[in-house]
Amino acid sequence: LPTHRFTYTSAAARVIFGAGSLQHLVRETELLGARRALVLCTPGQRAEAERVAALIGDRCAGVFDQAVMHVPIETARHAREVARELGADCAIAIGGGSTMGLGKAIALESELPILAIPTTYAGSEMTPIYGITEAGLKKTGRAARVLPRTVIYDPELSVGLPLKLSVTSGINAMAHAAEGLYAPDANPIMSLLAEEGLRALAAGLPQLVVRSEDIAARSQCLYGAWLCGTVLGNVGMSLHHKLCHTLGGSYNLPHAETHTVILPHALAYNAPAAPEAMQRIARALGADDAAQGVHALAAGLQAPLSLRELGMPYDELDRCTDIALQNAYANPRPLERVALRALLENAWQGRAPG
Numbered sequence: 001l002p003t004h005r006f007t008y009t010s011a012a013a014r015v016i017f018g019a020g021s022l023q024h025l026v027r028e029t030e031l032l033g034a035r036r037a038l039v040l041c042t043p044g045q046r047a048e049a050e051r052v053a054a055l056i057g058d059r060c061a062g063v064f065d066q067a068v069m070h071v072p073i074e075t076a077r078h079a080r081e082v083a084r085e086l087g088a089d090c091a092i093a094i095g096g097g098s099t100m101g102l103g104k105a106i107a108l109e110s111e112l113p114i115l116a117i118p119t120t121y122a123g124s125e126m127t128p129i130y131g132i133t134e135a136g137l138k139k140t141g142r143a144a145r146v147l148p149r150t151v152i153y154d155p156e157l158s159v160g161l162p163l164k165l166s167v168t169s170g171i172n173a174m175a176h177a178a179e180g181l182y183a184p185d186a187n188p189i190m191s192l193l194a195e196e197g198l199r200a201l202a203a204g205l206p207q208l209v210v211r212s213e214d215i216a217a218r219s220q221c222l223y224g225a226w227l228c229g230t231v232l233g234n235v236g237m238s239l240h241h242k243l244c245h246t247l248g249g250s251y252n253l254p255h256a257e258t259h260t261v262i263l264p265h266a267l268a269y270n271a272p273a274a275p276e277a278m279q280r281i282a283r284a285l286g287a288d289d290a291a292q293g294v295h296a297l298a299a300g301l302q303a304p305l306s307l308r309e310l311g312m313p314y315d316e317l318d319r320c321t322d323i324a325l326q327n328a329y330a331n332p333r334p335l336e337r338v339a340l341r342a343l344l345e346n347a348w349q350g351r352a353p354g
């Protein structure tokens with residue numbers, strides 16, 4: 001039996017979960033004491049933001065629809081300026097990780113509380129991690145103040161998320177839970193959430209392929225995404241997340257797709273050093289082996305399986321290995337050049353992990 005020894009701090013976010021829960025938006029903005037909320041979205045989700053604005057009526061200060069991937073510093077400054085000019089006392093972020101990121105950039109330098117309405121499975125709304133890109137370099141940090149105060153999870157809002165993005169976003173979420181199970185600061189509470197999050201997504205994602213507007217399946221996936229995002233926000237990530245960060249940052253590869261391709265290979269790499277975590281991942285997936293189980297799930301969902309198809313140049317694999325070796329971070333298995341290069345080779349080719 002394990003002798004537990006851990007530190008556990010729980011964040012005080014308020015979560016409203018369920019199909020149709022957007023109807024509680026007015027009540028939730030009132031509970032935050034907000035009278036002038038600025039609604040944030042990407043240009044593509046303007047319609048959803050307008051719907052939010054209409055729901056809160058004269059409590060809406062305006063809509064800022066310029067959220068983009070990786071939060072460029074110019075966009076963050078512009079949004080802060082708009083919030084100030086409009087006298088906003090709250091920001092409502094509706095969208096995926098990019099829109100959450102913009103909300104966090106505002107909260108980082110103001111007192112504005114964030115109300116998050118996630119429409120993907122990235123999980124950013126549950127983490128104190130923020131990222132801002134300046135002069136082509138994405139800097140990330142942690143600050144409790146960027147955590148949204150209230151999160152409304154309404155599965156009906158993710159029905160419009162295209163199936164391909166739903167699948168990769170779901171596997172992106174699973175990556176948080178998988179790495180959380182072997183985190184250096186793992187604790188039994190987060191491990192429970194991780195295993196349950198993996199189970200929910202492994203059950204929900206295949207149902208989306210059958211019928212992408214199935215609310216029960218959307219609900220499972222969003223529930224899983226919440227749990228996985230909580231794990232990401234509470235324990236440290238390792239090889240998988242660092243590799244994806246390097247690939248995304250240095251080669252501008254798409255976020256969720258990159259996570260999808262790398263995850264089985266990162267798990268195969270770490271498997272010998274983290275047997276208990278692998279057992280729990282496999283159990284959640286109903287598979288015999290964690291890495292093969294994730295690979296089979298992704299293949300069954302017709303997700304991208306190779307870095308090649310994401311546009312990663314083959315002749316950059318050596319340099320990518322070098323970058324991955326430069327960064328020091330905790331990982332169950334030490335970073336070994338030959339094995340890492342083999343991991344990237346397998347991922348580039350789209351082979352089964354091994």
Ligand code: NAD
Pocket residue numbers: 042044045068069070071095096097098099101119120121122123124125127128129130131157158159160161162165169232255256
């Ligand atoms: P995203 O937010 O960039 O969204 C992708 C696209 O899908 C956008 O155009 C968006 O408008 C659209 N979209 C989102 N939901 C939709 C819906 N329901 N219907 C139709 N279209 C919809 O993608 P993402 O994968 O959610 O987030 C990726 C970004 O978030 C990356 O920059 C990543 O680094 C960051 N991230 C940060 C954290 C963190 O903890 N800080 C965690 C996860 C991801």
